[in-house]
Amino acid sequence: MTGRKMKLHHDMGGDPAGPIIPDKPDDPIFAKPWHKRVLGLTVAGGAMGAWSIDTSRFWRESLPKTDYRSFTYYEKWLAALTNLFVAKGFVTREEIINGLPSGPKQPLHAAALGADRVLAMLAAGAKASRPEMAKPLFQEGQKVRTRWPDATKRQMPGHTRLPHYAADKIGKILFYHGHHVLPNSNAHFLGECPEPLYSVEFSNADLWPDGHAGDVVIVDCWQSYLEPMT
Amino acid sequence: MPHDHHDEDAHSLLPSEPALRVKALETILVQKGLIDPAAVDAIIDRYEHHIGPQIGAGLIARAWSDPAFKAQLVNNTDGILSDLGFGGRQGEHIVVVENTPDCHNLVVCTLCSCYPWPVLGVPPAWYKSDAYRSRAVCEPRQVLAEFGVIIPPEQKIRVWDSTAEIRYLVLPMQPAQSRGLEESELALWVNRNAMIGTGLPQPPAKT
Numbered sequence: 001m002t003g004r005k006m007k008l009h010h011d012m013g014g015d016p017a018g019p020i021i022p023d024k025p026d027d028p029i030f031a032k033p034w035h036k037r038v039l040g041l042t043v044a045g046g047a048m049g050a051w052s053i054d055t056s057r058f059w060r061e062s063l064p065k066t067d068y069r070s071f072t073y074y075e076k077w078l079a080a081l082t083n084l085f086v087a088k089g090f091v092t093r094e095e096i097i098n099g100l101p102s103g104p105k106q107p108l109h110a111a112a113l114g115a116d117r118v119l120a121m122l123a124a125g126a127k128a129s130r131p132e133m134a135k136p137l138f139q140e141g142q143k144v145r146t147r148w149p150d151a152t153k154r155q156m157p158g159h160t161r162l163p164h165y166a167a168d169k170i171g172k173i174l175f176y177h178g179h180h181v182l183p184n185s186n187a188h189f190l191g192e193c194p195e196p197l198y199s200v201e202f203s204n205a206d207l208w209p210d211g212h213a214g215d216v217v218i219v220d221c222w223q224s225y226l227e228p229m230t
Numbered sequence: 231m232p233h234d235h236h237d238e239d240a241h242s243l244l245p246s247e248p249a250l251r252v253k254a255l256e257t258i259l260v261q262k263g264l265i266d267p268a269a270v271d272a273i274i275d276r277y278e279h280h281i282g283p284q285i286g287a288g289l290i291a292r293a294w295s296d297p298a299f300k301a302q303l304v305n306n307t308d309g310i311l312s313d314l315g316f317g318g319r320q321g322e323h324i325v326v327v328e329n330t331p332d333c334h335n336l337v338v339c340t341l342c343s344c345y346p347w348p349v350l351g352v353p354p355a356w357y358k359s360d361a362y363r364s365r366a367v368c369e370p371r372q373v374l375a376e377f378g379v380i381i382p383p384e385q386k387i388r389v390w391d392s393t394a395e396i397r398y399l400v401l402p403m404q405p406a407q408s409r410g411l412e413e414s415e416l417a418l419w420v421n422r423n424a425m426i427g428t429g430l431p432q433p434p435a436k437t
Contacts, residue, residue: 044266048264
């Protein structure tokens with residue numbers, strides 16, 4: 001597969017895979033103590049406001065395929081977070097190599113998340129919805145065709161939330177959710193570019209050779225992922 | 231070097247043992263004033279001890295007991311969650327999808343691990359696994375069977391792939407045997423998997 005039909009390693013819907021191993025009722029929320037540190041560092045690092053959740057997702061899916069496939073979940077988060085801190089100039093490669101900061105201990109950065117702000121930050125979240133700037137192009141019930149993931153990207157390599165399995169397929173608009181920040185742009189610091197967001201329903205039989213008739217998959221798609229049916 | 235084939239990536243410069251890797255990064259970030267370790271502790275405390283599936287279970291039990299609340303939960307989800315203090319990070323836009331005798335709902339995130347944190351907590355390992363992300367969209371009936379849930383062929387399955395910031399919470403059907411119970415007892419019937427769609431409500435385990 002080449003060009004616009006390329007499927008990336010994080011985009012795994014429909015891939016052959018082995019059994020799923022459900023957890024047990026008494027399994028801990030975090031399997032290892034370092035898992036929770038990664039979660040806390042990632043959430044606190046994101047709260048600095050130097051990058052969005054779209055950027056974080058892009059950096060996780062941009063890990064080399066061998067790392068993405070061999071790393072456990074929180075290792076992926078940790079690797080992407082480390083790369084982001086370095087790429088954004090907060091930390092140098094030398095500091096990572098040495099395991100030490102190059103200068104003396106610094107006071108808490110103005111943008112850093114203080115412990116006193118944690119509860120309010122988690123409770124507030126960050127809405128992705130934005131005021132409606134134009135009427136949506138598509139109506140509920142209307143049939144649409146999805147584009148190819150690469151055709152929706154704003155740069156290469158780039159971020160998109162259109163899965164490969166739902167590309168170039170005919171679906172039906174189920175809901176319109178208003179305008180939402182466009183990850184394809186926002187991940188790369190190219191602006192929020194809010195667009196109409198829709199839940200689009202696809203028939204299983206249209207997606208998979210042996211899909212169960214009547215079953216459906218619903219994918220949330222921004223307007224620029226969709227083309228009208230003529 | 232742990233990943234010498236990708237030594238352009240900064241993360242590959244960290245120690246190879248994951249626990250040491252985290253410690254190395256946190257040490258640098260704290261020394262540079264970029265991270266307040268007490269903030270990290272506070273975040274962990276929220277998700278380890280306060281925010282979890284018991285919140286979602288309480289909402290479902292109340293919806294089963296009170297039709298007016300159920301209508302609000304389904305039709306004005308973000309408003310009611312905000313009023314109750316259950317909104318927030320990774321649950322800013324929640325959509326409640328209701329199971330019926332004709333339709334069973336199942337939630338996945340094939341591209342990463344999106345999940346309604348404020349009502350269910352952080353996702354379990356299987357939800358984030360390659361196997362679940364790969365298979366839930368293409369063979370949901372086999373996936374459900376591995377969780378012990380058999381869906382009759384005539385009951386339609388709707389799989390919700392969480393590709394945007396919309397988060398999906400399944401409202402399961404109330405089991406007939408639980409009718410008439412108090413809301414607090416009903417909440418014990420609602421397990422986490424029932425709110426993802428990989429489970430059904432069950433009588434609470436005898437203790």
